[in-house]
Amino acid sequence: MSTDWSEWHDAYARPNAALGNRLAAVRDQIERYMDATTSDPVRVISACAGDGRDLLGVLAGRKDADRVSALLVEYDARLAARAGEAAAALPSAVEVVQADAAHSDIYAHAVPANLVLLCGIFGNISDADVRTTIEAVPELCAPGAEVVWTRHRREPDLTPSIRGWFADSGFEEVAFVAPEDELWSVGVHRLVTTPRPLEFGRHWFTFLR
């Protein structure tokens, strides 16, 4: 990887930054999911989790965080360590693994998940890899699981294709948040077909930067 992803996270601290608005939109969707599943245990998978501030930020503000267990997979050691520190303060059972999140085997002990976070991935991999990853998501999911994903809408805007690939893979759209004056978008899709078992030995995507 050539990008300093730890430095990239500094943009979250800039006031009125688009990244902060995107984070708020992702957190809103996690909150909505938690509110809709009161009292049920929730298993979360976050691929390329960064420092985990989307999920962990929500859990830090919730009294029912103890019903959540999560696997966060992040390649960058500094970010994984930061996620681990934030997770340690929570009553949730959060495991942070520093590894390549594209390897299907990483998820063997964490499936099936009720909530899958694919944030900050689809803008950094090839279109073909986006499609491959979406087609594999039912392998991570419990019945009715929701997936929260992000993607910029710079031309050529891939989000219409992404939404179509989710539909083709057995998902219905729950939300698509795409403010006119910003370039980010946050999508949420719910699995409405039968999940598939995890296929081992697959590598779904490669970061291009």
Ligand SMILES: C[S@@+](CC[C@H](N)C(=O)[O-])C[C@H]1O[C@@H](n2cnc3c(N)ncnc32)[C@H](O)[C@@H]1O
């Ligand atoms: C755009 S950031 C998104 C971070 C976080 N999900 C967020 O939305 O704030 C992309 C993250 O993916 C991580 N990453 C890149 N390639 C990865 C890989 N193959 N496996 C795991 N993490 C990876 C980077 O280190 C970085 O933290």
